[in-house]
Amino acid sequence: MKYGLRTKLSISYIFVALVCVALITLFSNALLEKQFKEYTIKNQDSKDKAIVSQITQQYMINEKWQSNVIESIGVNALESGMIVKVTDKSGSIVWDAMKYNNGYCEQMISHISRNMADRYPELKGGYVSVEFPVKNAFEEVGKVQISYYGPYFYNDNDLAFINTLNKLLLGAGILSMAFALITGIIMAKRLSLPISRVIRTAGMISKGYYSDRIAGTSNTKEIMQLTSTINDLADTLQNQEVLRKRLTADVAHELRTPLAALQGHLEAMIDGIWKADLERLKSCHDEVIRINRMVGDLERLARFEGENLNLDKSEFDITDRIRSIIKSSEIEFITKDITVDLYGEAQKINADSDKISQVIVNLLSNALKYTPAGGKTEVNVSGSEHNVDIVISDNGMGIPSEDLPYIFERFYRADKSRNRSTGGAGIGLTISKAIVDAHKGNISVKSELNKGTVFTVSLPRHMG
Numbered sequence: 001m002k003y004g005l006r007t008k009l010s011i012s013y014i015f016v017a018l019v020c021v022a023l024i025t026l027f028s029n030a031l032l033e034k035q036f037k038e039y040t041i042k043n044q045d046s047k048d049k050a051i052v053s054q055i056t057q058q059y060m061i062n063e064k065w066q067s068n069v070i071e072s073i074g075v076n077a078l079e080s081g082m083i084v085k086v087t088d089k090s091g092s093i094v095w096d097a098m099k100y101n102n103g104y105c106e107q108m109i110s111h112i113s114r115n116m117a118d119r120y121p122e123l124k125g126g127y128v129s130v131e132f133p134v135k136n137a138f139e140e141v142g143k144v145q146i147s148y149y150g151p152y153f154y155n156d157n158d159l160a161f162i163n164t165l166n167k168l169l170l171g172a173g174i175l176s177m178a179f180a181l182i183t184g185i186i187m188a189k190r191l192s193l194p195i196s197r198v199i200r201t202a203g204m205i206s207k208g209y210y211s212d213r214i215a216g217t218s219n220t221k222e223i224m225q226l227t228s229t230i231n232d233l234a235d236t237l238q239n240q241e242v243l244r245k246r247l248t249a250d251v252a253h254e255l256r257t258p259l260a261a262l263q264g265h266l267e268a269m270i271d272g273i274w275k276a277d278l279e280r281l282k283s284c285h286d287e288v289i290r291i292n293r294m295v296g297d298l299e300r301l302a303r304f305e306g307e308n309l310n311l312d313k314s315e316f317d318i319t320d321r322i323r324s325i326i327k328s329s330e331i332e333f334i335t336k337d338i339t340v341d342l343y344g345e346a347q348k349i350n351a352d353s354d355k356i357s358q359v360i361v362n363l364l365s366n367a368l369k370y371t372p373a374g375g376k377t378e379v380n381v382s383g384s385e386h387n388v389d390i391v392i393s394d395n396g397m398g399i400p401s402e403d404l405p406y407i408f409e410r411f412y413r414a415d416k417s418r419n420r421s422t423g424g425a426g427i428g429l430t431i432s433k434a435i436v437d438a439h440k441g442n443i444s445v446k447s448e449l450n451k452g453t454v455f456t457v458s459l460p461r462h463m464g
């Protein structure tokens with residue numbers, strides 16, 4: 001059975017409160033009772049002494065027992081749960097509470113015994129008697145016997161006090177539990193509400209509503225992180241979705257143009273409108289070649305984007321490599337009246353020479369393609385202890401800023417209206433990025449429309 005966060009949190013809050021309150025009640029109760037017991041025992045002692053001293057004083061006044069005074073002392077004591085008996089020197093009774101009011105004494109004994117036995121059965125108490133001598137200046141003149149429930153007892157006032165104390169503790173316990181419950185519910189609500197929001201939106205995103213975002217903030221760090229992660233995930237999915245749709249549309253469009261031309265040509269020839277001469281057949285053949293190139297591009301891309309792009313690594317001088325690439329394509333630059341210059345010293349790097357060359361070729365051919373006649377291209381190679389940076393810049397047409405984030409995506413072309421045969425299929429940069437990534441390097445772009453473009457490839461000298 002699965003419980004919600006709210007239920008779980010509320011239950012744990014109540015549980016913690018319950019345990020705390022129970023422990024506090026138990027400890028304070030035990031402590032209070034212990035203190036109260038010690039106080040009662042001490043108090044009993046001083047009460048005994050007070051009775052004996054009162055009786056001794058009465059005797060000392062005129063060396064005689066005055067039973068009416070002793071009676072008032074005894075009745076007072078009786079009301080506090082003590083049975084007093086006074087005997088003279090010869091042992092004959094001067095005053096005895098049991099004799100004075102036997103019924104009341106019995107009633108009190110049974111009342112206190114019942115109270116104490118009910119409440120503290122483990123005490124196994126009973127009535128005990130203590131004897132104290134009454135002395136004048138020279139000799140012992142009699143005895144005072146005080147009987148009470150021992151080892152200690154609580155009278156009705158004491159018990160009422162203990163009961164009030166217990167009620168207070170219970171009240172505090174119930175109040176703190178109610179407080180814990182309310183706090184628990186509020187806390188749980190505060191936590192579960194944003195999580196429910198995340199769940200709801202994540203559910204919508206998983207159903208394909210990629211534009212949904214989690215609104216609202218939370219002051220819980222983890223929830224904020226979760227929210228922004230899900231929102232980022234939605235961004236990525238939305239971008240992927242846009243690219244996927246564009247990819248399908250692009251592939252279809254890319255194929256349709258040569259296919260439509262081919263179909264038109266063939267139909268015209270079948271219908272006899274056109275003669276199937278060499279020129280027409282050659283034009284059909286050109287279209288087939290375009291289709292084939294397109295399919296080839298797709299295949300190449302799949303290979304480069306495959307997870308295990310195998311690298312055949314060796315150590316070589318990248319500046320030297322770039323120099324020979326520029327040499328072999330120099331004629332194309334000269335033909336288009338674009339200058340191409342290389343700056344930088346020799347930089348040794350351990351990488352797949354062919355694949356890195358492919359990256360340079362792609363970037364250079366883009367610079368050539370997208371720079372109008374009279375422009376210039378520059379390649380700068382520089383190195384640090386761990387990295388080699390290759391910067392390829394041109395002063396050509398540039399890339400609109402809204403297209404910049406996508407140019408490394410498959411089939412993405414900044415200028416869609418451009419002639420497809422001049423521009424490539426839009427996979428050159430995708431392949432370049434796949435190669436750089438496989439080398440654990442980084443490729444980035446900066447561009448300004450109609451001003452120029454700068455590509456920076458950063459490669460580790462030695463891959464870890």
Ligand code: ADP
Pocket residue numbers: 362366367370371394396397398399407412413414415423424425426427428429430453
């Ligand atoms: P393509 O085969 O179309 O050149 P790429 O993947 O090499 O494909 O480049 C993707 C897009 O990026 C290009 O279509 C172009 O719009 C833009 N681009 C790349 N390099 C440059 C550059 N040096 N100057 C201007 N635009 C560029």
